[in-house]
Amino acid sequence: MKIGFIGLGIMGSRMAANLQKKGFELVVTNRTRQKADDLLAGPARWAESPAEVARQVDVLITMLSTPDAVSQVALGENGFLAQLPAGSIWVDCSTVNPSFSRQMAREAKTYGIHFLDAPVAGSKDPAEKAQLLFFVGGDAQDVVVCQPLFAAMGRQAFHLGDTGMGASMKMVFNSIMGASMLAFCEALALGQSLGLEQKTLLDILSVTPMLAPFIAPKRSKFESGQYDTEFPLRWLRKDLQLASESAYEQALPLPFLNLAKEIYTQAMQAGLADQDYSAIYAYVSGQK
Amino acid sequence: MKIGFIGLGIMGSRMAANLQKKGFELVVTNRTRQKADDLLAGPARWAESPAEVARQVDVLITMLSTPDAVSQVALGENGFLAQLPAGSIWVDCSTVNPSFSRQMAREAKTYGIHFLDAPVAGSKDPAEKAQLLFFVGGDAQDVVVCQPLFAAMGRQAFHLGDTGMGASMKMVFNSIMGASMLAFCEALALGQSLGLEQKTLLDILSVTPMLAPFIAPKRSKFESGQYDTEFPLRWLRKDLQLASESAYEQALPLPFLNLAKEIYTQAMQAGLADQDYSAIYAYVSGQK
Amino acid sequence: MKIGFIGLGIMGSRMAANLQKKGFELVVTNRTRQKADDLLAGPARWAESPAEVARQVDVLITMLSTPDAVSQVALGENGFLAQLPAGSIWVDCSTVNPSFSRQMAREAKTYGIHFLDAPVAGSKDPAEKAQLLFFVGGDAQDVVVCQPLFAAMGRQAFHLGDTGMGASMKMVFNSIMGASMLAFCEALALGQSLGLEQKTLLDILSVTPMLAPFIAPKRSKFESGQYDTEFPLRWLRKDLQLASESAYEQALPLPFLNLAKEIYTQAMQAGLADQDYSAIYAYVSGQK
């Protein structure tokens, strides 16, 4: 099974490296070639375009930042979709909205291509350690075929139903992440404004059941004021936007998550777009 | 050491029972006498008014629902403050805002009474099992004196600084609780509107680091749609209001927590005031 | 100059009638033919599809409800764009987002068709009385050509710049409309909850400078609780969504307008989608 991999950012580069480690033969491309250097030092092959990747592989994985980027790489100039062999599988690990996934599945089908939406839970560190979770939507048979790939890159793959169900789960996941982080940071800022020490607050909250486990590892960032990027604030905001659009399509009110989205946008405007999303603390505590 | 206890609701009755179990001699009163029946079956004594409690005790504990209720019982007709022996200690375990605690401390001081703000973390079950956490503000010496009481009712008491610091910590604690619960419920509603099963969502989120530990025990409520009250939605909303007022005094913007407060108010208007606060799920998912 | 008109809803039917009154020769189509009856009683001609309209006209006007509807009618099966004569003008009066207008302009250009975005200010009544305002984006020359049409349907046409500038102005316009209405209604509900009579509130606010003129004519709706539809709540919510998406593209935070959007969505969920958008009052005052 030859694997194409497009999108070698923070996440994609680590996922591809794990595939390579497990012996999968890779053909890769990326906007900037330099990010492929480590892979190309191994047996991976470089392709000049998405189309060129497509012509050489059985399964193609995309790990890109936005629906627009995915659409461009799949269907734009030198896009891969028209070049994939009939019967091959496209696994989109990008975080996109479910209706976009369904649209891509329809496009793929017109070319005889199978489609899985398979976004991941976990950021830089779990990506590196092959500890990601995959949320997968699509045909069961295709999930079985791709199981060895998921196993190489992650801890577990959940098959959640038809196309779009993986993307849907990811919307839920990142919505909780973004909103809980913001809730925590506003409360922390409140405590400090009332005279409590940050250290005291973090110490005590850590021994209560209030703290979601994903927040604890961010402690050093809050303490140092250095928000080294594991998951950029910019992409969290994008994911909240996708969740908002998905809710819009369902006529479901989500006032709370929509406001979270806007506060992250305020933080972005304040210059925090490329820092870790936990930098929202710097914004709500008035440091930025 | 004779202990007065005023306020025998869900929390107070269990806290007083634990004091009695450890052998403390109690004098109690409550708006409705019936709630004291279990205690009075033991060695506790009933008093007809807060003032009458005060005249018989060395330490007086209050566990009431709002700042107004505390103020009324302390300073209103037959209030206890003027009747406590000079040098005695008033421990207010009610959830109130820090500036109110400071006001009570000033009032107490005019009568020569010491004051501790000592709100608790934990609801019905931890109260019963003496597993509460106490967040305490006030003089270190008074905290030492009351340590055996805290030990009888809880797992740990944190002395966080001067008057008001206990109340401040509690603001932080309940703010995170209310806002994280709401974030979780909106995300859950989103997932279901997109076609995911509630069971699937809860199963998967449980194995991710997204879920704050305090949410997991609410699962059966979400699943059954029965929100048996551990902590009434009404009081959570009140606590968010107190947090909002505290932030107002500090000129700290808290848009996210303020919106949480308003959504809980919407749920209250929809008839959920006396159910467990996790019933916010029924509201945001459109079931109410 | 032969004019095509597609979309004969509350607005479109009245706009087309005014064109006919001024002697313009019309070819029309609509999802349901019945809505064209009045026009067809005059000299207007019916066409079975958008494509069939397109083949007979020099200028084609669309007045549809959403970007998707516009896209479908222009580019879907039997869409009009491929059938319009080269050099003809498509005037889209629908309320859509500016980036969608620009996308349509690009599509049009590939067929040699000129494009104007020309959404309107004003609802049912101004539409009937030819008192609409047109917010127009596109080439000055095309605006000149269409001036007689705008004059037949409205009071004034503002040429605001390149493609998308008309749509942008409309975003602004409806955002103010929706958010000011909601602000007014929450304040009215507050006054009533505090014991003021609705009549007193409306009487007094009417003599102050607080009330935007567009609100005054809604008074009888607030008083009667009958929200006969001039502009459906559903479409206002859609417009706020488009404004939200436009702001997202510009990385501009709009927390207030986003929350307005969500509260209208709550009202929609409460069953008010097809009533006049001023029915938001019924929602925020707890009557629904």
Next chain:
Amino acid sequence: MKIGFIGLGIMGSRMAANLQKKGFELVVTNRTRQKADDLLAGPARWAESPAEVARQVDVLITMLSTPDAVSQVALGENGFLAQLPAGSIWVDCSTVNPSFSRQMAREAKTYGIHFLDAPVAGSKDPAEKAQLLFFVGGDAQDVVVCQPLFAAMGRQAFHLGDTGMGASMKMVFNSIMGASMLAFCEALALGQSLGLEQKTLLDILSVTPMLAPFIAPKRSKFESGQYDTEFPLRWLRKDLQLASESAYEQALPLPFLNLAKEIYTQAMQAGLADQDYSAIYAYVSGQK
């Protein structure tokens, strides 16, 4: 009839001057004496404390910034309430919440003093030109007695019912003002971010029914970026807080107005507290 006047800020100084112009004999005091200079150049007399004012007058008017300030001047050290002659009238023109007005009325009653809550609509300019509107709560007889005073300072006085109804109306009034201004400013910022000129936006919106009349006079502030203070942002935020607390007491959800309050708080944190409240535009458009 001798009149006491306490609180000579932007509003109070102009109101007192109008009373003096109409021949009323004034006794005044203020935190800083200098602000009384103009009045004292006329026949007004200075008093060293609120208590000293009280001993010399039949009607006492207060125009202060917050409930706390009113409470302090009435009931604090050298407060006026205990010194007013029995049967005299206290007219509180400050913007306070209705439950505070009711509390003051109760306090006044214990001294045999009549109480009117009589906040005003209108800022600096209408205050100067005696064009204020008075929203009055209290006994009809007292309103009749004070009518000449209202006539000297304003255009009209509305007697709206019992104590607190004047304050309630003012809550409504300022809520609309603050929220409509914010809605307008976010929409304006949206338009500019989409490429429309500020001048174009303001020109066009001025000829539509979208613009509440109170917004038009702020145009030069938006254009110049100079927000000379007519009504400080700090006090608008305070009024929104009072409205929020009033709604809390009524268990009425006001998500939209609460968010407005928080965004004004953000603007305050950004340094705009003492500028005109229309400076919220500088904040939401990202200039601050």
